[in-house]
Amino acid sequence: MQVSGYLKLSIAVAVATIALKTGAWWFTGSVGLLADAMESVVNLAGAMFALAMVTVAAQPADDDHPFGHHKAEYFSSGFEGVLIFAAALAIIWAAVNRLLSPQPLEQLTLGLVLSVAASALNGALAWAMLKKARAHRSMALEADARHLFTDVWTSAGVVLGLLAVAATGWAWLDPVIAIAVAANVAREGFSLVRRSADGLMDRAVDPAVQQQIDAVLDGFAHPKTLRFDHVNTRRAGQRMFVDLHMHMPPNWSLQRAAALRTSVEQALMAAVPGLRATIQLLPMDVEARFDDAAERVL
Numbered sequence: 674m675q676v677s678g679y680l681k682l683s684i685a686v687a688v689a690t691i692a693l694k695t696g697a698w699w700f701t702g703s704v705g706l707l708a709d710a711m712e713s714v715v716n717l718a719g720a721m722f723a724l725a726m727v728t729v730a731a732q733p734a735d736d737d738h739p740f741g742h743h744k745a746e747y748f749s750s751g752f753e754g755v756l757i758f759a760a761a762l763a764i765i766w767a768a769v770n771r772l773l774s775p776q777p778l779e780q781l782t783l784g785l786v787l788s789v790a791a792s793a794l795n796g797a798l799a800w801a802m803l804k805k806a807r808a809h810r811s812m813a814l815e816a817d818a819r820h821l822f823t824d825v826w827t828s829a830g831v832v833l834g835l836l837a838v839a840a841t842g843w844a845w846l847d848p849v850i851a852i853a854v855a856a857n858v859a860r861e862g863f864s865l866v867r868r869s870a871d872g873l874m875d876r877a878v879d880p881a882v883q884q885q886i887d888a889v890l891d892g893f894a895h896p897k898t899l900r901f902d903h904v905n906t907r908r909a910g911q912r913m914f915v916d917l918h919m920h921m922p923p924n925w926s927l928q929r930a931a932a933l934r935t936s937v938e939q940a941l942m943a944a945v946p947g948l949r950a951t952i953q954l955l956p957m958d959v960e961a962r963f964d965d966a967a968e969r970v971l
């Protein structure tokens with residue numbers, strides 16, 4: 674199966690687990706199970722925007738979008754992050770109310786059976802994805818699988834908590850579990866929003882990638898004849914961009930300069946997969962300046 678196949682399967686499994694866990698909440702009235710259902714909504718959102726990424730974001734550049742469509746994913750992930758964060762807050766609100774006026778749980782056995790069935794489905798998918806990820810060395814798929822395993826443990830915690838409620842009659846335990854689960858969901862929603870904002874704000878690439886770029890440039894640089902400066906990077910989805918100056922002796926022919934530029938570009942792209950390099954050629958003693966004076970005043 675292709676990666677997009679696994680994403681579609683993830684979406685189907687997320688919809689099924691949301692239905693099962695929502696049913697579990699409906700029958701029992703447990704806010705803990707409701708919070709657990711929300712956790713599956715995070716997975717649904719994640720799988721949906723991953724699928725958007727491999728379809729919309731992977732569209733080739735066209736006349737209207739000459740740099741490609743890589744930023745498409747940030748719109749969906751940012752929007753979903755806000756929704757998830759808001760829903761988690763709503764669950765915390767409901768759980769605090771429940772804590773103030775506890776309510777006995779109903780049809781607990783049926784609720785727990787539905788919840789365990791949902792977790793079994795999640796666990797099976799996570800296991801299949803982990804096997805596929807190991808075979809293909811896909812870090813993205815492995816991260817998804819690990820996230821799913823975390824959800825299985827969360828659900829197991831909720832189920833154990835509800836069994837403890839049944840054994841002890843401590844109704845307050847259910848909202849306390851709900852608050853813990855919802856706080857984690859809120860954290861995930863917030864991190865989706867932050868990642869999207871980083872992307873839309875043209876955040877620089879990770880320091881590790883920056884170091885790889887610097888190492889390649891250091892390999893070419895020469896104290897007298899070749900200098901690189903004004904190295905700026907940004908990330909757009911799966912794609913990374915770097916632009917920089919290459920300063921060389923003014924008497925070099927354009928042919929020689931262009932050949933060297935091609936070598937530097939190819940070395941950069943070989944060192945960092947997905948990187949696009951734009952290199953401006955300049956004589957040693959001339960600096961290209963942007964007239965940003967107006968912007969500085971603002």
Ligand SMILES: [Zn+2]
Binds near residue numbers: 902903918920961
């Ligand atoms: Zn320069």
